[in-house]
Amino acid sequence: MTAPSEGTPPPTAAARRAEPPAEDRAPVDAAAAPAPEVAEPDGPAAADAADDTAETAEGTTGAADDAAEGAAAGAEGTEKAGEVSEAEAELAAQRDLRARIEQRKAEKAGPIEAGAKLSGTAADLLAAVRAVESGEKSGTTFFDSPPRSGGETSTGAAPRRPAPVPAEPVRPRAPEPAGAPAAAPETVTAVRSVLAEGGAPEALAPQLADAFGERAADVLREDPWRLLSVPGVRPEQADGFARALLGAECGPGDERRTAALITWQLEHAALQGHTALESSVVRGALAERSVPDPEEALQQAIADGEVLVFQDGIEEEATDGEESGQAAVTLLLGLDRYALAEESLADGLARLAKTGADARWEAAEANELVRAVEASGLVAHTGGEAARAEPVVLAEAAGRLGLRAVVAVHSENGRRRLGPEAVTVVTVRGLLSGAEGPGRDGEGAFALDLLVVLDAPQLDVETAAMLVESMPDGSRLVLSGDPGVLGSAGAGRVFADVLAARVCPQIASRTPDVGPIGELVSGIGIGELSQVEAPGKEVVIVPVRDAGEAVHRTVQLVADSVPRAIGVPPEQTQVITVGHGGSAGTRALNAALKQRLNSGPGRFGGFDPGDRVAYAPALGRTLPGTVVSADADGLHIDCDGTPVVVPKERVESAVRHGWALTAHQAAGMRWPAAVVVLPGDAAQGLSRPWVYTAFSRGERHLSVVHGVDQALPRAVAEIPSQDRTTRLRTLLEGLLGTP
Numbered sequence: 099m100t101a102p103s104e105g106t107p108p109p110t111a112a113a114r115r116a117e118p119p120a121e122d123r124a125p126v127d128a129a130a131a132p133a134p135e136v137a138e139p140d141g142p143a144a145a146d147a148a149d150d151t152a153e154t155a156e157g158t159t160g161a162a163d164d165a166a167e168g169a170a171a172g173a174e175g176t177e178k179a180g181e182v183s184e185a186e187a188e189l190a191a192q193r194d195l196r197a198r199i200e201q202r203k204a205e206k207a208g209p210i211e212a213g214a215k216l217s218g219t220a221a222d223l224l225a226a227v228r229a230v231e232s233g234e235k236s237g238t239t240f241f242d243s244p245p246r247s248g249g250e251t252s253t254g255a256a257p258r259r260p261a262p263v264p265a266e267p268v269r270p271r272a273p274e275p276a277g278a279p280a281a282a283p284e285t286v287t288a289v290r291s292v293l294a295e296g297g298a299p300e301a302l303a304p305q306l307a308d309a310f311g312e313r314a315a316d317v318l319r320e321d322p323w324r325l326l327s328v329p330g331v332r333p334e335q336a337d338g339f340a341r342a343l344l345g346a347e348c349g350p351g352d353e354r355r356t357a358a359l360i361t362w363q364l365e366h367a368a369l370q371g372h373t374a375l376e377s378s379v380v381r382g383a384l385a386e387r388s389v390p391d392p393e394e395a396l397q398q399a400i401a402d403g404e405v406l407v408f409q410d411g412i413e414e415e416a417t418d419g420e421e422s423g424q425a426a427v428t429l430l431l432g433l434d435r436y437a438l439a440e441e442s443l444a445d446g447l448a449r450l451a452k453t454g455a456d457a458r459w460e461a462a463e464a465n466e467l468v469r470a471v472e473a474s475g476l477v478a479h480t481g482g483e484a485a486r487a488e489p490v491v492l493a494e495a496a497g498r499l500g501l502r503a504v505v506a507v508h509s510e511n512g513r514r515r516l517g518p519e520a521v522t523v524v525t526v527r528g529l530l531s532g533a534e535g536p537g538r539d540g541e542g543a544f545a546l547d548l549l550v551v552l553d554a555p556q557l558d559v560e561t562a563a564m565l566v567e568s569m570p571d572g573s574r575l576v577l578s579g580d581p582g583v584l585g586s587a588g589a590g591r592v593f594a595d596v597l598a599a600r601v602c603p604q605i606a607s608r609t610p611d612v613g614p615i616g617e618l619v620s621g622i623g624i625g626e627l628s629q630v631e632a633p634g635k636e637v638v639i640v641p642v643r644d645a646g647e648a649v650h651r652t653v654q655l656v657a658d659s660v661p662r663a664i665g666v667p668p669e670q671t672q673v674i675t676v677g678h679g680g681s682a683g684t685r686a687l688n689a690a691l692k693q694r695l696n697s698g699p700g701r702f703g704g705f706d707p708g709d710r711v712a713y714a715p716a717l718g719r720t721l722p723g724t725v726v727s728a729d730a731d732g733l734h735i736d737c738d739g740t741p742v743v744v745p746k747e748r749v750e751s752a753v754r755h756g757w758a759l760t761a762h763q764a765a766g767m768r769w770p771a772a773v774v775v776l777p778g779d780a781a782q783g784l785s786r787p788w789v790y791t792a793f794s795r796g797e798r799h800l801s802v803v804h805g806v807d808q809a810l811p812r813a814v815a816e817i818p819s820q821d822r823t824t825r826l827r828t829l830l831e832g833l834l835g836t837p
Contacts, residue, residue, distance in 0.1 A: 281307035281314070288315035296339040302328050304747065319343060323358035329717075333359060333387060350388040356395035357404050359387055364405065364433045368589040371822035373440050373559055374408065374432035396431075405431045406438075408825065430825065436589045437825070439563040443592070444829035446566030450475035450575050451602045451834055462495045470603035471548070471574050478554075478596055479578040481607025482616070483768065483794065486516070488607055489550040489578045493521040501547040504535055506565075508556050509721065510738030511767040516552075526551065527719075530564055543570035553766045554579035558588025558718065559826065582623045583791045584765045585822070587718025595826035601834040611794075619794040625786060627814040635663055636798065642805040645681035645777040652687060653694050655773050655801050656757070664799045666771040668695055669710065669724075673758035674792045675775040676784070682777035688755035695757065702728035703749040711735060712756035712763060713742060720763040722756050761792040772796030773803065781809035785817040 281304065289303040292315045305328050310317045317324055322340035325331055336358065341348045349355075363383045367375050377396065384392035399405050410428040453475030462468045467488060470477045479489055489505070496503035497520065505523045507513050513523050528534030529544070536545040549569065551557065554577040557565075569575055577593055585591050597604060610616060614632040621628050630637060640655065642648045656671050673691065678684045692698075698706035702725075705711065709725040713735055723737035732745040733753060744752055758775070772795040776784070784806065793800060804810065 282312065285312050285314055289318065291315065292318045292343075293339075296322060296342040298325060298335065298339045301750075302331070321354045321358075322348075323352075323355050326358045326362045333362060351390040351395075353395075353398060356384065356389050357399055357402065359384060359389070360396070360399045360405060360431075361433065364431065367823075368433070368436055371585060371589060371591060371824075373436040373589045373822075373824045373826075374430040375823060377407075377429040377431050380431055400431075406434050407431055408437070410825070410828065430823070432825075436559060439560045440590065440824065440826050441829060443559055443563040443566055444826055444833060446563065446569065447476055447596065447830060448601075448833040449571070450566070450569060450573070453572060453574075456572070456574070458499055458501065462499055467492050467576075467605050468495065470605050471576065474603050475572070475574050476596075476602040477574070477576045478593070478602055478604045479576055479607065480581055480597070480604065481578075481609060482580050482582075482611040482619070483515075484609045484611050484616070485580075485607030486552055486578065488609065489552065489576050490516060490519055490521060492576065493548060493550050494519065496548045497521055502536060502545065503548040503550070504529065504544075504546050505550045505552065507552050508766045510740065511722070512553060514738070515768060526557075526561060526565070530561070530568070538568070539570065542568065544568050544573075546570070546573060548574045548576070550576045550578060552578050554593040555581065555583050555585050556587075556766045557590075557592045558586040559590030559592055559824075560588060561586075562590070562592045580794075582787060583794070584762055584787050587720075587762055590826065591822045591824050592826065595824055595830070599827045599830040599834075601830050615794070615796060615800050618800075619790060622786065622790045622793060622814050625815050625818065627789075627811045636800065638799075638801045640801060640803045642777070642803055644805065645686075645779065648682045648775055648777040648803050648805050649686055649690050652682075652758075652773055652775050652803050653690050655803070656691060657694050660771050660773070660799060660801065664771060666799060670769055671771040671773060672722075672764060672767075672769040672795060673773045673775060674761055674764050674795055675758055675777075676780040676788070677760060680777070680779050682775055682780070684754070684758040684760060687758035687775065691757035692755055702733055703746070703753070705733060705749070705753065705755075710756045712754045712759060713737060713744065714752050714754075715742075720759070722759075722767070761788050761795075764795050765791050768795050768797050770797050771799040771801075773801045775803045776806045776810060777803075778805045778807075781806045781813075784809060784813035785820065786814050787819065789814050 285307045286303045289307050290300045293300050293303055293306075296318075302325070306318065306325075307314045309327055310324070322343045323336050325336045325339050326333065337348075337355075340352075340355070360380060363380055364375060381392040381396055384395055389395050400407050408430040410430050451474060455473050456471075459468060459472035462472075467477070467479060471492065479485070481488065493503040493505050503521055505516070505519070505521055506526045506529050507516070507523060508526055510525070513525070516523055522535065524534035532538065539545050549565070551565070556579075557577075566575065577596060579593050581594060581597060585594065596602065611619060614630045614634075614636040617630045618628075618637055621630075632638070640651050642651055652673055656668050656673060660666050660671050661668065673687055675683055675687060680686070692709060696706060696708045696710075698709075700706060705725050705728070707725050707727055711723050711725055713721045713723050715721065721737045721742075723735040723742065726734040726736050726741075728734060728746075730746075732743045733749050735742045735744060735753070764772075772792075774792045774795075789810065793802070
């Protein structure tokens with residue numbers, strides 16, 4: 099794409115994409131970090147450390163970068179006396195789900211004696227993989243048990259009774275939630291003392307106290323590598339902390355160290371979207387970090403229940419000297435948190451997909467989507483921004499039939515883009531917590547007949563599992579979204595895996611996104627970056643020579659050019675860039691934009707009234723807002739009409755300036771105007787899904803500050819997707835088979 103001068107339309111898209119691309123996510127590079135020289139942690143702020151770690155490790159700036167924005171975030175606001183917050187209700191729902199999957203875990207296999215060598219299934223799996231890798235056995239020799247039939251579920255639990263017909267009254271939308279009670283001050287003080295003794299940042303004390311409770315200080319003394327449980331802490335820092343506390347007892351082969359490194363590796367992979375990793379990747383990571391016997395360490399971690407082990411057998415074409423149809427057997431490792439949530443999700447989706455036809459839909463005006471919902475309890479719907487209206491119309495039709503229908507979005511921004519509708523619209527978080535929507539029946543299921551989830555690529559596996567677990571028998575679930583955009587900030591690729599498994603009806607919208615922006619983005623979706631006609635300056639390319647000029651021109655566009663030429667004020671223009679760091683990342687751009695648009699002394703943690711901010715109340719969740727005021731309670735923010743109070747001790751980790759966001763933070767949201775910044779050092783972070791997502795965030799106008807030369811068209815044409823390692827597709831195919 100050759101960048102014309104400002105005011106010139108960019109390079110014409112052809113037809114809309116024929117096949118939607120898979121979501122983007124870079125595979126984990128387990129060997130990215132160097133072998134650790136035990137060093138004292140230098141203690142950057144937790145959120146910044148996590149951000150920088152993610153930018154370095156991922157190669158292309160991705161979900162890890164933005165998930166880390168919320169990883170260090172703690173409690174949200176303060177709790178009014180006598181009220182149950184949305185966050186507390188959501189945590190309760192999560193605890194309920196975790197209890198169910200823990201029970202399922204116990205039922206699936208007998209216990210392995212802690213500290214013993216592997217036995218049973220885990221030992222068989224390891225032996226099988228070693229035999230296949232060495233060529234001693236064919237991959238088909240092992241793992242020959244047939245998959246579960248479509249009529250079975252992995253839980254063996256009795257099916258839930260259908261939800262009762264009467265629905266509870268729709269509940270009013272609650273204010274943005276406050277957080278759970280903080281740890282006792284004396285616990286935090288004790289943890290601070292241990293951190294100071296080990297040379298670690300004392301600012302980590304509240305998070306560690308919250309994580310480990312009143313024994314947090316003792317836990318850290320007994321196992322200093324538990325410091326790695328704090329997002330943003332690197333293994334090198336944990337090694338330095340352990341050396342300071344343990345002295346000569348600290349060694350690279352310490353079982354506590356290897357267990358923490360394995361867990362850290364899998365958690366780090368989850369930030370990049372993976373729900374599991376190949377065992378060879380984890381072994382390689384341990385070797386890179388000077389673990390004396392990675393194989394023994396891995397076996398011990400499996401035996402101790404630190405990680406779960408799974409098989410993944412894939413038929414391969416024969417190569418020279420091999421038998422046709424030989425199976426490539428891969429051993430996957432995962433944390434129970436993600437692995438069991440993925441299994442719970444697969445069971446729930448299978449339950450819905452096997453739901454028979456519902457005669458009540460016969461009276462609805464017939465179209466392709468209606469007929470699909472009539473026939474199946476699970477339907478996938480794909481399309482761009484304009485296509486979001488189709489499942490909403492479906493929900494309205496359900497209401498006219500006397501059915502209980504709810505449309506779920508991920509943010510207030512998503513609710514705004516729907517406009518006034520004759521259907522209940524809730525946020526996913528509000529629905530799960532009970533603060534919004536129809537409530538639940540006596541057995542904990544949603545009191546509804548149809549749930550439509552818009553922007554479904556933003557669903558991570560844990561959130562999706564909680565939603566599906568809550569669907570009553572006989573109900574319908576429609577997952578709707580654009581497969582071309584970046585995926586969730588959390589682990590999993592739920593929507594892409596459901597599409598790839600082909601276990602339910604898939605309805606592709608024929609409604610194109612209109613206008614120059616829609617035409618440009620449609621072309622990007624099929625790998626073409628072509629010139630489009632933009633007579634009203636809907637799309638403008640601004641070429642720049644370096645990062646300094648990129649920052650200057652971005653500020654000029656937001657403050658002057660876009661308001662004057664397009665009529666969109668600065669507060670409705672969103673800047674989008676590749677990463678947080680660098681000379682034209684979000685930090686540099688936000689500093690320049692604040693100086694121009696709302697300069698001030700930063701009286702409260704660097705913020706002033708009127709500042710645009712990005713508030714991260716939880717992992718992978720970004721809420722745009724505006725600072726209203728600050729007092730003894732904390733920083734008061736208006737998040738799309740919802741008042742939020744962030745306690746002052748949480749401001750540094752949970753709030754950033756928000757004139758500029760990354761594409762992952764902006765995914766699922768749109769603004770009247772968007773300015774996408776592509777400085778020269780952003781080239782390695784570009785991919786087709788990234789460009790597709792960033793360029794489609796503007797409703798009326800898109801400016802591209804272009805400094806990457808041919809890297810942009812090359813990314814669109816040649817970097818279509820980088821997969822995550824997940825198990826959902828395989829699980830669904832095993833439960834339901836492939837049509």
